[in-house]
Amino acid sequence: MHLATLASGSSGNAILIGEENRNLLVDCGITVKRLLANLSMVNTSPLQIEGIIITHEHMDHIKGVGALARKLNIPVYATQGLWDVMEGILGYLKPEQQIRVQKDICLAGMKIRLIPTSHDSKESYGLKVTGKSLTLGIATDSGMITEEMHRNLQGCDAYVVEANHDLQKLMHGKYPWYLKKRISSNYGHLSNVQLAEALCEWLMENSQKVVLAHLSEENNTPELALSTVLGILRKSQARNRFERVKIRVAPRHYPDELIVLRE
């Protein structure tokens, strides 16, 4: 199984996931031009993309979805609730490109489970992706760790998870009060500490990689996210269980390296 964030943060999100030469995109919140450029930087042909699965309808996740689906003639997978709010935004798609999905689906040879997150959108989901023998947990855009996230995301081999903000930086920063309230609410985004505390419970001996994603440009820095998460993991009583895990930060505008998970 392999993965790469292609862009990450409020200026646009897209994640490439796949097994062998079958690939899917999770969201496409950047332009087609950028998506194709970033895809080539991880040596993946657009012809190998079998579809786009949508986590939620915010523009930083769907801005390029319609245009990319038309260009590559690939389907878009989303729940009925998300289709209800996206149809006007994505532009024309052939009926066979508009696929309604429910909780568990099989796409590009991988099993995908939608995991409800807590966010101020119509609906929002994280994903648990199960390949032939490895699992990947993806969860961004959640104001809290939901019961479903907790239940489904333990013991994955790799993670792409949100470390959006440092709470002190957010609260003392220049955002207006309503935005501070929104971001820190249960329907906003996960802080570095919230994520780190969840990781202390999720990471197991098999866990190899964690990619910190969707960092705020204003209220976080890659160094701060990394040091906060590492600090909390190192203090955890369970630290022996996950001392081999490697943690990295997803770049905002360009792709991260292609991570290939090994059994």
Ligand SMILES: [Zn+2]
């Ligand atoms: Zn987002």
Ligand SMILES: [Zn+2]
């Ligand atoms: Zn969002």
